[in-house]
Amino acid sequence: MKKLICFAICAVMLFALCSCGTQKEQAAAEWTREGYFADENNNFLSVTWMEDIDEPGWYVGCMLGEDFIEDSWGGTLPQEGNTLHGTLPSSGSEDDITVTVSEEGEDGLLLEVEGGETYHFTSMGDMTASIIVTINTEGWGMIGYEEGENAPELDPEWPYQSAQVNLGDPATYTFAAAPEEGNVFVKWTKNGEDFSTEPVITVLLDESADFIAVFEEAQN
Structure with a gap:
């Protein structure tokens, strides 16, 4: 009987620990930063939640240059831990890029292009001027x-x-x-x-x- 009680207690404790671990993983993977962002070189980044698409998710669009088409990429990225990571199709004739987006500071975002540059973006606020x-x-x-x-x-x-x-x-x-x-x-x-x-x-x-x-x- 003692063994049975001890086993039951251990099972409850193990379940509780697993639940806590799952909650922590979910909390770590939760993405909350969205809106419109710019850097000091007038590059732009947007992160918005999209519902009316085949697979709802975070849409990431970026313009890394002066040409609205050739220097732009956009697509839905999956969450990986505390980041958004995946491949963004080109709006023009450039190759697709693989990026990682992570939070930076109080309201900024860090965009890392695989095999390329790293961009530091800050929030554009309420967008009254853009x-x-x-x-x-x-x-x-x-x-x-x-x-x-x-x-x-x-x-x-x-x-x-x-x-x-x-x-x-x-x-x-x-x-x-x-x-x-x-x-x-x-x-x-x-x-x-x-x-x-x-x-x-x-x-x-x-x-x-x-x-x-x-x-x-x-x-x-």
Whole structure:
């Protein structure tokens, strides 16, 4: 009977320790820092939680240079411990990059590019002076954008699935979406809400927002 009682006590203690360990691991893996960030060289980084995509997660977009397309990368990254880590597809013709994002200081982020540079970002605060708009796809298709009211040309040889627009002041842009073969365009969403069923839209960008072009397989 003593052995049985001791075994039961040990089992309870072991379960409690395992539970504590699991809680600590979950707490360590919890990511809380999101928003828009910049460094002293005018590189930009955004981290936002995305719900209206195939696999909800943390979307990381970065512009590491002056060209809004060729110097931009973006995609959803999984959490690994206290970091976000994975591969970001290029918005242009550059190679994809593998990055690790970690918290730095009270409100900053550290972006480490595998085989490349390390960037130190600080929060852009309430974004009253800057407008950052991300454009992405859900499903099989491509997108493009152009400042003004003229529709951008979409090149199937260099299809864009994501892009980021950084503005200091409000401006009008035109977005276009086109499905890949065997798919159809469904709609644009803005911040998770239905926005338009037209593939080409002209919008006034006067606030930070996330636009997604949604595609689905054509029904035969």
